[in-house]
Amino acid sequence: MSIPAVQAKLLEGKKGLIVGIANDRSIAWGCARAFRAFGADLAITYLNDKARAHVEPLATELEAPIFLPLDMAVPGQVEAAFENIAATWGKLDFVVHSIAFSPRDTLAGRVTDAPRDGFLTTMEISCWSFLRMAQLAEPLMKDGGTLFTMTYYGSERVVKNYNIMGVAKAALESAVRYMAAELGPKGIRVHAISPGPLATRAASGIPEFDALLAKAKSKAPARELVSIDDVGAATAFLAHDAARLITGQVLYIDGGYHIID
Template sequence: MNQGILEGKTALVFGVANKRSLAWSIAQAWSAEGASLILGCQGERLRKNVEELAESLPKPGKVFCCDLAEDAQLESFFSEVARVAPTIDLVLHSVAFSPKDALEHELSEVKRDDFRVTFDISVYSFLAIAGHVKRRMSRGGLLLTLSYYGAEKVTPQYHIMGTAKAALEASVRYLAYELGPQGIRVNALSPGPVNTLAARGISGFTQMLKHHQETAPLRKPVDLAEVGATALFLASEGAGAITGQTIYLDCGYSILGA
């Protein structure tokens, strides 16, 4: 039996909530190629479901709770990780959140507390994770986060999350510069609209999905398996010179002028 291209590597995955999660498609792709996975779940409410998914992987993964809004939980999580995996090679950050009021209101109407929560969970959590893992990536590796086209161009109904994703993409570039000398690559994957549970929380998402499918050059929606396959490439040696980039996976939608 041939070894997978990620055999012997350890991956941390944040953001798996259910089998329709973008994070889950990437977790499956990495595990299928031999990576050992450790999944961080937000709390006990999600733990059972995430553990069931982790058990179904080719290499059953470990699950530890970690609320990314709490520094103490981050410390505890990485202490648990160090106990079972002294070295980390891959990290996926597939985490974003904004209070419902902020998502439904115009940007100029966003409340200060809602702004703070949105950027704390959607952006700062990636920086916090990077601060912890950089000391454990002794062999170099990859930090990967998920963005969306609304970070670059105005997407109606995306509101504050567009500004948060823009900050996230800027963070990718600065982290790539900082961590490059350690052999750590940092990239963002930007899929087109995918019918996930999280996406359905965006007002007008169904129309957004329909417009994308009718307008994108390939005239089709993005498939979860394609997201996993692209993340696998970025984790491979073939992507060894790619860092600080936002990789569009949107059936060509981002090349359009309108």
């Protein structure tokens, strides 16, 4: 899928932060590519020095004027990122939050058995980090804006091996609704994007993920799997002024898989 050239400047002049690109298979990369194709200027972050080698060439391809580290586990890094954006642009129109994490032993175990430390880490990185980014973005969205986060169907149905991440995503989706209500009067919209199963680096940590992909493809009404470009194009549309009265949504981009029993 490609963005038609006639639409290439729909977001010209918009400034956005993309958090969560790990490589060229990341959902965040699909989003970044779509936003850039629509004309937006992007700030791109990378997790650490190891990740930088994979992300920097992508940031160069996007002509990103801001490229900096952002690890929620490192004190002060998220604040530094927003300070950099404030100093460089003085404004922000959208944020794409595409990060989640759970310690392997917590993710692999039963929800019932989740250790306190593992649970808190899962919630901090997968949910609270979006709240914190929204808090920092709010004063920069003087003319309104859009906040996006990534969720999954396992937030509302029990999906085998998704475990504690399903709990975190349910909390994240609830946060989206409350944030949309609180920030709406300022013209700030908030959405959770819920793609169908995708073969990303993050998904590789889920046992039997190939079986989940096969099930999604066979059961989805569209009979095909979603791509990162499908996700990116739909997300970019919601940042446009044409979508200014759409907020607080969980947008499923999954070929209709979520409607099938």
